[in-house]
Amino acid sequence: MITENNKYVLSGAVQTSRWFQRTQHTQTDSIILKDQSNVASIWILQKEMGCNTLDLRKKETELNNFKKILFITDRIVTSNNFSRKQIEFVTQHKSDKFNAMSYRYTLEEILQFSNDKFMNFSITSLVWNNTNEDIFAVGYSKRNRESQDAGAVCCWSLKNPVYPEKIYEFDKPILCLDFSKSNANILIAGSHEGCIYTIDISQEIYVPVVINKEHLHNFPVWSIVSFLQKSFTSDDEFVLSVDGNGSVRKWSLISKNCNTEQMSLIYCGIRNEVNTGKTNKFNSTIVQNMPGTVISFHPTNKNTYFIGTKIGFVVQNTIDNCNHYDTIFMAHTGPVYGIKFSPFCSSIFITYGADWKIKIWIENIESPLLSLSYSNAIDDADWSPINSTVIVSVSGAIICIWDFARKTVEPVMMFTCKTGVHFSLVKFSKHGNNIITGDVNGLVRCFHISSMPSPSFLLKNSILTALENMMSSNQELVRIIRKKLLNK
Numbered sequence: 001m002i003t004e005n006n007k008y009v010l011s012g013a014v015q016t017s018r019w020f021q022r023t024q025h026t027q028t029d030s031i032i033l034k035d036q037s038n039v040a041s042i043w044i045l046q047k048e049m050g051c052n053t054l055d056l057r058k059k060e061t062e063l064n065n066f067k068k069i070l071f072i073t074d075r076i077v078t079s080n081n082f083s084r085k086q087i088e089f090v091t092q093h094k095s096d097k098f099n100a101m102s103y104r105y106t107l108e109e110i111l112q113f114s115n116d117k118f119m120n121f122s123i124t125s126l127v128w129n130n131t132n133e134d135i136f137a138v139g140y141s142k143r144n145r146e147s148q149d150a151g152a153v154c155c156w157s158l159k160n161p162v163y164p165e166k167i168y169e170f171d172k173p174i175l176c177l178d179f180s181k182s183n184a185n186i187l188i189a190g191s192h193e194g195c196i197y198t199i200d201i202s203q204e205i206y207v208p209v210v211i212n213k214e215h216l217h218n219f220p221v222w223s224i225v226s227f228l229q230k231s232f233t234s235d236d237e238f239v240l241s242v243d244g245n246g247s248v249r250k251w252s253l254i255s256k257n258c259n260t261e262q263m264s265l266i267y268c269g270i271r272n273e274v275n276t277g278k279t280n281k282f283n284s285t286i287v288q289n290m291p292g293t294v295i296s297f298h299p300t301n302k303n304t305y306f307i308g309t310k311i312g313f314v315v316q317n318t319i320d321n322c323n324h325y326d327t328i329f330m331a332h333t334g335p336v337y338g339i340k341f342s343p344f345c346s347s348i349f350i351t352y353g354a355d356w357k358i359k360i361w362i363e364n365i366e367s368p369l370l371s372l373s374y375s376n377a378i379d380d381a382d383w384s385p386i387n388s389t390v391i392v393s394v395s396g397a398i399i400c401i402w403d404f405a406r407k408t409v410e411p412v413m414m415f416t417c418k419t420g421v422h423f424s425l426v427k428f429s430k431h432g433n434n435i436i437t438g439d440v441n442g443l444v445r446c447f448h449i450s451s452m453p454s455p456s457f458l459l460k461n462s463i464l465t466a467l468e469n470m471m472s473s474n475q476e477l478v479r480i481i482r483k484k485l486l487n488k
Contacts, residue, residue, distance in 0.1 A: 064204065075160045085110040086158060088448055089434055104451040105401050105413035107435070113138070113161045113444035118152055123424050123438030125177040131184035133430055134158040135165070137201075138444060139189060141173030149173055153189055155201050156444070166201050168208060178226050180253065182237050188253075190221030196241060196251060211239070211251055215259045219243040223295040226253075227302060229319065240319075242292030242307055250319070262322050265290035265309055290315075296339040298363075300346040308336030314351060329366040331359060338380060344388040344459045352378035358393060358402070360467070362481055369481070370470050372402055374411070380425040386432035387452070388459040389466050394423035394437060399447070405466035406453075415447070 079086065088110055121140035129135040140152040151174035154164035173192040180186035185202040194217050197208040210216075221243050228235040239251045246265035267290050290309040298304040307315045312334055316327040334354030342348040347363040354377045359368040376395040384390035389405035397419070400411035417423070425438045435447045456462040468478050 074163065075157075078160045078162050082111065082161060089158060089429070089446065090431070091433065106450045107399065107413070107415045107447040108450065109445055110434075110448045111158075111161045111446035113156050113164075113446075114442060115154065115164060115167075117167075118154070118442040121150070121152065121442040122440040123442060123444065124173070124175050126425055126427055126436060126438055126444070127177045127179055128427075128430060129184055130179050130181065136436070137177050137179070137187055138438065139174040139177045140442060141175060141192070143173060143192075149192065151191060153177065153187065153199065155187075168199055168206075170197075170208075175220060175222055176224050178224050178239075180237060181226050181228050182235070186253070188224055188226055188239055190224045190241060192220045194218045194221055194243060196221060196224060196239060198253060211253065212249075212259065215249075217243065217245065217247065219245040219247070222291070222293050225295045225297055225305070227297055227319075240295055240297075240305065242295050244291045246289035246291050246309075248292065248295075248307065248317075260322065262319070263317060263325055265292055265307065265315060267311065267313065293336055294338050296341065296349070298346065299341045299343075306339050306349070308339050308351065308353075310335040312336060312353065312355075314339065327364075327366075331361075331368075332357065334377075337378065340381065340383055342383055342388065342463065343385050345463055348463065350381060350383070350391065352381045352393065354378075358391065360404070365477075365480070369467050369477075370404060370408065372404065372408060374400065379423060380427075382427050384432055385428055385430060387455040388463040392426055392428065392435055394426040397421045397423065399423070399426065399435065399437065401449075403453070404470065405462065408470060 118140045121142045123138055124141045125139035127137050129137070134157050136156055138154050138156060140154065142150045149172055151170040151172050153166075153168040153170070153174055155166040157165050170189075170191060172195070174189050175192055176190040178188045180188065185200055187199040187201055189197045189199065189208070191197070194212070195210050196212045198211055199208045200206050221241050224239055224241045226237060226239055228237055230236075237253050239253060240248065240262070241251065242248050242265075248262040248265065250260040250262055252259075266287065268287050290311055290313060292307050293310055294308040296306045296308075298306070303318050303320065305317060305319070307317070308331070309315065312330055312332040313328055314331040314336060315325045317325040331351045332353035332355045336351055336353045338350075338352050340350050342350075348360065348369075349363070350358055350360050352358045356374050356377055358372040358374075358378055358381055360370040360372075361368050372391070374393070374395055376398075379394050379396075381391055381393040384392070387403075389403055391402040391404070393400045393402065393411075397417045399415040399417070401413040402408075403412045406412060420441075422440045423437050424440055427436045428434070429436060429446075433449055433452075435449060437445045437447070439445075464482065467481060471478055471481075
């Protein structure tokens with residue numbers, strides 16, 4: 001039925017449809033959008049590019065891990081073989097209360113530290129680590145006219161006396177060593193060509209750094225000592241060195257340009273000459289450099305140091321004084337090989353040298369309190385850390401133990417090693433019950449001391465009483481010594 005409202009929109013042949021939409025397919029598919037992500041790492045890039053760097057690093061890492069495993073295994077096996085000796089080394093001295101007056105000394109060789117690579121090297125220095133008592137560093141030197149000179153530094157551990165923990169080789173002999181006072185992992189070494197090296201023993205692979213490369217003087221550095229000096233904000237660490245030309249220099253461990261020449265060891269004297277052809281006599285002045293041999297700092301006054309020379313003088317000076325030295329006195333008639341302060345009295349020290357004598361001195365007195373004579377040059381000596389009157393020394397193949405509270409004419413004990421051994425240094429262990437020696441054949445020996453006398457309760461009074469008994473004829477000197485020691 002056609003109504004009035006829709007008669008004009010009715011579909012028909014002459015009219016269009018009322019819906020204008022149509023559907024028609026195209027010749028392409030519709031575009032479909034999709035979110036997608038991917039991860040590209042260095043490992044994937046290295047693998048896709050075919051680079052072998054990672055393979056080399058992997059092999060190097062595996063090799064280092066294998067070395068660590070082998071090192072630990074070697075230490076475990078070595079500890080099983082030397083466990084009794086190692087326990088004996090760390091065992092502290094036990095005194096015999098029922099035989100307190102006995103002073104028998106017995107030396108027993110318990111450990112040897114050697115490496116076949118350095119068997120023909122001479123041991124020039126040995127220092128204990130400041131933090132780890134099981135670690136000590138040894139300096140090696142080889143001087144040969146036919147072959148090239150060489151040197152080395154080895155870090156040994158009591159846990160492994162068969163093979164060193166670290167080995168550092170040099171093309172020149174190493175003459176002296178010292179550990180840093182602020183960083184126990186930093187080792188300082190002085191060489192025969194005048195270089196001063198710093199070595200970080202905590203690193204797996206480390207190249208020694210020369211701190212005086214820009215101020216090299218090509219004279220042998222015979223002694224170095226690390227010390228702390230106060231600045232405006234903190235304590236800075238420096239190294240004091242003495243060389244074969246008599247120059248005393250201060251070096252900084254931080255800045256390579258910090259170089260201070262403390263002083264030059266110069267001897268000015270008068271030589272009396274007699275002209276046999278004529279009747280007149282005249283004097284001439286001697287001015288010459290004194291090659292330094294050893295440096296030792298005062299144990300309590302850290303600003304004061306002592307230097308031994310090759311012509312027998314001992315020079316006392318302070319760090320702040322760079323123009324001249326404070327005191328100089330003749331200690332020996334030959335080269336001074338060492339200066340060691342007593343661990344129980346900071347005013348008393350010993351000097352020893354090529355004139356066959358060990359002399360005991362007190363600070364600011366230019367005459368020795370006591371002189372211990374032997375039949376050969378004293379190559380090295382050291383104070384006992386548990387007995388104030390006991391000193392150990394080495395001369396050739398003989399180890400001597402002195403106790404000047406009981407005997408001063410000769411040592412209380414002499415131990416002769418086998419033929420062909422020549423000791424170059426000796427040190428007490430930190431517990432005082434062992435002696436460490438080094439020889440010219442590259443061998444470090446450890447001797448255990450047994451049957452030692454019981455140390456006195458008041459060690460400072462013990463050394464004072466012993467010196468007073470030896471100088472009973474000079475009461476004025478005894479009074480001065482007692483006044484000095486009691487004021488400390």
